[in-house]
Amino acid sequence: MRKTKLLMGLGILAIVGVVLVAADHIDAPGTTSNSADIADFYAFEPSADSPNTVLIVDLQTNVLPDLAYGTFDEDVLTEINIDTNNDLIEDMVIQALPRGDTMYFFGPAAPTATGITGEVLVDSPLGSVAISDTEAITTTTDDGVSLFAGPRQDAFYFDFTQFNKVLEGPATAPLGFNIGDDAVDTFDGANTMSLVIEIPNEMLGATTGVNPLGVEGVYKMWVTTNRKQ
Numbered sequence: 001m002r003k004t005k006l007l008m009g010l011g012i013l014a015i016v017g018v019v020l021v022a023a024d025h026i027d028a029p030g031t032t033s034n035s036a037d038i039a040d041f042y043a044f045e046p047s048a049d050s051p052n053t054v055l056i057v058d059l060q061t062n063v064l065p066d067l068a069y070g071t072f073d074e075d076v077l078t079e080i081n082i083d084t085n086n087d088l089i090e091d092m093v094i095q096a097l098p099r100g101d102t103m104y105f106f107g108p109a110a111p112t113a114t115g116i117t118g119e120v121l122v123d124s125p126l127g128s129v130a131i132s133d134t135e136a137i138t139t140t141t142d143d144g145v146s147l148f149a150g151p152r153q154d155a156f157y158f159d160f161t162q163f164n165k166v167l168e169g170p171a172t173a174p175l176g177f178n179i180g181d182d183a184v185d186t187f188d189g190a191n192t193m194s195l196v197i198e199i200p201n202e203m204l205g206a207t208t209g210v211n212p213l214g215v216e217g218v219y220k221m222w223v224t225t226n227r228k229q
Contacts, residue, residue, distance in 0.1 A: 058192035065189035070151035072098035103149030148196040160186035
């Protein structure tokens with residue numbers, strides 16, 4: 001099954017022991033309210049001495065505040081791209097593809113092609129997990145990989161209304177951004193469809209990247225969504 005990458009949603013550098021977050025809701029009109037729209041990407045180690053990395057991808061869709069009725073699009077493949085040699089080209093990918101009430105994961109493995117096209121890595125299965133809008137179901141593979149797929153409360157706090165006022169200039173927002181109790185979480189109750197992978201670092205390969213601060217031991221990662229062609 002051939003895929004065309006619709007959009008590069010978010011880029012992130014995952015540094016050992018540090019949580020880094022990127023978010024960009026509804027950044028492409030053609031993907032609004034469906035799970036081709038990448039909302040958030042989180043990459044972190046659960047603790048400073050953990051041998052694992054946690055990857056979380058939130059996808060924008062029509063999910064009500066009670067976490068009901070969210071769906072993954074079966075024509076959309078979500079792909080976490082991993083650069084292991086610091087050239088900003090994906091050397092490995094982790095893929096997630098829904099079928100019915102199950103999310104199937106593949107990789108980490110070399111992609112069939114880099115750039116805007118690729119195929120599902122059916123020869124590199126990672127595991128699968130049931131999708132539920134009533135309970136948080138997780139599964140752990142024999143390789144120690146934990147998986148989750150389903151609706152979750154959007155964890156990204158953002159006062160979007162005040163942000164737009166700040167963009168209009170000092171006349172509209174003379175004090176800038178709201179802080180404390182004056183801030184309003186625009187995404188409170190606006191849930192997402194989430195993919196969560198906790199994976200042993202040894203499966204991701206060596207970290208050869210260096211972040212802008214000169215810190216070594218960095219995985220360079222970004223997320224794309226791919227629509228079936």
